[in-house]
Amino acid sequence: MKCKWNRQWALALALALGLAAAASARADAAGSLSLYTPYPAITVTPGESIQYSIDVINNGSAIESAELEVEHLPAKWEAEITADGWSVQTISVKPNDSRSVTLQVDVPLDVNKGTYRFELSAKGKAVLPLTVNVSQQGSFKxxxxxxxxxxxxxxxxxxxxxxxxxxxxxxxxxxxxxxxxxxxxxxxxxxxxxxxxxxxxxxxxxxxxxxxxxxxxxxxxxxxxxxxxxxxxxxxxxxxxxxxxTGTYGLEVGTPTGLLSTDVTAGGTRTLQLQVSNTGTADLRNVELSASTPVNWEVTFEPKRIDKLAAGQKADVTATIKADSKAIAGDYVVDVSATAPEAAADAEFRVAVETSVLWGWLGVLVILAVAGGVVYLFRTYGRR
Known part of the structure; x- marks a missing residue:
């Protein structure tokens, strides 16, 4: 009887030891495979494509095979596992070796800002948690x-x-x-x-x-x-x-009649009516009048400065020209300029100088005196 019980105990002990050894072997097998990536948590913007480099590591003494799958991926997100240019579903790794795969995760454009978590699973053997922080609100526009x-x-x-x-x-x-x-x-x-x-x-x-x-x-x-x-x-x-x-800027200088010529006697003065026109679409301010004249001539303006000349408007200016008293008869040029900070214009006037009437009469008197002298001489000495 005692021998029978001993045999039963021996069988039970052997069965227990066998089960324990099998369980230990399964535990060793399950724990020999691991997944690794250097960046398990990253930040991206909507619409980006993430490329994870994943190492599948076998720390055991036997070849390990496992089915790879992405689990808990957010809605509308897409993922693909590739290696050596192939789409991969299952991977085998030699003992004490590792293999690399690429996990591509496409973040949709229309995604809410926030933190998203999912996993890469070597089914029943290893799990790699991954976290993606979407930094801004996505859109589809x-x-x-x-x-x-x-x-x-x-x-x-x-x-x-x-x-x-x-x-x-x-x-x-x-x-x-x-x-x-x-x-x-x-x-x-x-x-x-x-x-x-x-x-x-x-x-x-x-x-x-x-x-x-x-x-x-x-x-x-x-x-x-x-x-x-x-x-x-x-x-x-x-x-x-x-x-x-801001408008265009334009100036013109002329006369109401369009005539740009006049005459003056030497040493005398002549008054001209000028017209300064704003031909632009913007107002002009501080329009200054000036003149370039022959030597010893003078030109004065009234007014000399126009404070404001509205767009499309005209201003009348009186110019007084004084010729040199020693000017000889002939044509002279006087340049009149109108200058504003934004625009400028000028006009060229031809001025004819005439000799003074007094000098003309003096010339006549001299001629008459000479003629009278000749007549006197003929009358006085001609009879001799």
Missing amino acids: TELISEQPNMEGPADSQFQYSATLRNRTAQKQLYSLTAQAPEGWDVQFKADGKAVTSVQVDANGSKDIVVEIRPPKKVKSGSYKFPVKAATSSTFAQMELEAVI
């Missing part, structure tokens, strides 16, 4: 922005705005480019140095665009706005550009 949407200049300026078109969608898009401009204004789009009416932008890509705006010649000073739009059948974006016209 188009963006059109300009860092300098407002510019200022005179009416003859060409305004150039630099803009960036961003495609925040998951597909390549062909955008048509349009602008609403007042009548007479010219708006052109340029991309890659060429004039365009549409541009193609890759998914989650961007394109630099130049918007050139030219005002009409007779544009009035003021602020002008231009809505600009980039659109496809499914998405669009728009922005507003502004051009501030």
